[in-house]
Amino acid sequence: MDKETLSDEQILAKQQAMRQRTVSWSDEGQSEDGGPRRGSVVHEYYDDDDEEDDNASVTSLPAELPPPPDGGYGWVIVFVSFLANMIVDGIAYSFSPFMEEFSNYFEEPKGKVAWVSSLLAGVYLSAGPIVSALSNKFGCRTVCMVGGVLASFAYAITPLATSVEYLMITQGVLGGLGFGLIYLPAVVAVSYYFESKRALATGIAVCGSGVGTMVCPPLVSLMIRSVGWQGTNLIIAGIILNCCVCGAMMRPLEVPRMKKKDLLHRIAEEKANALENSSLAGSCYINVRNADGTTSKQPNPK
Structure with missing residues (x-):
């Protein structure tokens, strides 16, 4: 348990230090549509520039602007x-x-x-x-x-x-x-x-x-x-x-910000979704995080 906790803390520190969003594939390949090949393990790192939040939370913005109010202001x-x-x-x-x-x-x-x-x-x-x-x-x-x-x-x-x-x-x-x-x-x-x-x-x-x-x-x-x-x-x-x-007085439309989530919680949700979609089920190898924060490729026991 202590080992896992230490690993999570080190991962969190690395996530906070990331400057860019990077995606790596364990199979080192892509599908024809430019996404990760089926059966590969996907690791995503998210940038978090919010210095006021000490819990490494991620703020996401909606893809589109809110609809025009057609009145009001x-x-x-x-x-x-x-x-x-x-x-x-x-x-x-x-x-x-x-x-x-x-x-x-x-x-x-x-x-x-x-x-x-x-x-x-x-x-x-x-x-x-x-x-x-x-x-x-x-x-x-x-x-x-x-x-x-x-x-x-x-x-x-x-x-x-x-x-x-x-x-x-x-x-x-x-x-x-x-x-x-x-x-x-x-x-x-x-x-x-x-x-x-x-x-x-x-x-x-x-x-x-x-x-x-x-x-x-x-x-x-x-x-x-x-x-x-x-x-x-x-x-x-x-x-x-x-x-x-x-x-x-030309106030721009306010873009609502989505509720913040803990970074580790969000990563866990994305991994669970990947498993449900069988993106991890057929992988021959998986990346395992070590206690020192590094990762190593090991055969998938499943």
């Missing part, structure tokens, strides 16, 4: 997506009031000034593939918040402009990239929370673009007459920062 996602789209498209398509101001201030033709708006729309809409990859890697919340900071910074430094080329870089490139980082996550986040009502929820969210396009140009014209184009850009920079709040 999803309507909050729809609301913040509506606001984000209203801010982004409302500002992006409110460049016409700035056209005359920039042309007179920098003494440049309107055709050259129009490049600022063209670059903004082009970068904003062309950033889709890059933004989608970033959203998959870092999540909609993080990407949207970074986009809000970047776009706000672009408009905040616009009053320092000394030429139209400066505006092309700040508002055109940086502002367009920031808007792209906001827009796509705002639309994608809605699809995670809805399935049967996805079309309705997405439609409500993108309505923000139309509302912003109607409301923002008159407001921008009013602000330019009141505080000038420099002050207007600073106000717009503050408005764009609200997209960071919208992004922070």
Whole structure:
């Protein structure tokens, strides 16, 4: 009994030290489908990086995300997506009031000034593939918040402009990239929370673009007459920062974690299942764990 207990303790220590999941076959072969050959002994070692658990437990995650709730907090996602789209498209398509101001201030033709708006729309809409990859890697919340900071910074430094080329870089490139980082996550986040009502929820969210396009140009014209184009850009920079709040509210779906099991108990269950499925019954050899924690191949007594 003491010998078996000592062996289990040593095995447990080895399991805790494992960095990868490895599979070894005593017959040193695989079946045609890539799995272990029938009649072989399979040993699996599981990584356990949970330092808070001293009992060497294993936490497993479900293979799929939980189903969309089709409501609940999803309507909050729809609301913040509506606001984000209203801010982004409302500002992006409110460049016409700035056209005359920039042309007179920098003494440049309107055709050259129009490049600022063209670059903004082009970068904003062309950033889709890059933004989608970033959203998959870092999540909609993080990407949207970074986009809000970047776009706000672009408009905040616009009053320092000394030429139209400066505006092309700040508002055109940086502002367009920031808007792209906001827009796509705002639309994608809605699809995670809805399935049967996805079309309705997405439609409500993108309505923000139309509302912003109607409301923002008159407001921008009013602000330019009141505080000038420099002050207007600073106000717009503050408005764009609200997209960071919208992004922070794009809470991802919570993935439930399965109940933890003792590692040795789990290994025992897997061996029992393997015996029931006859994966061990016909083996000519079995791996026997010695007292020092090593294994040796011995003939199967059965």
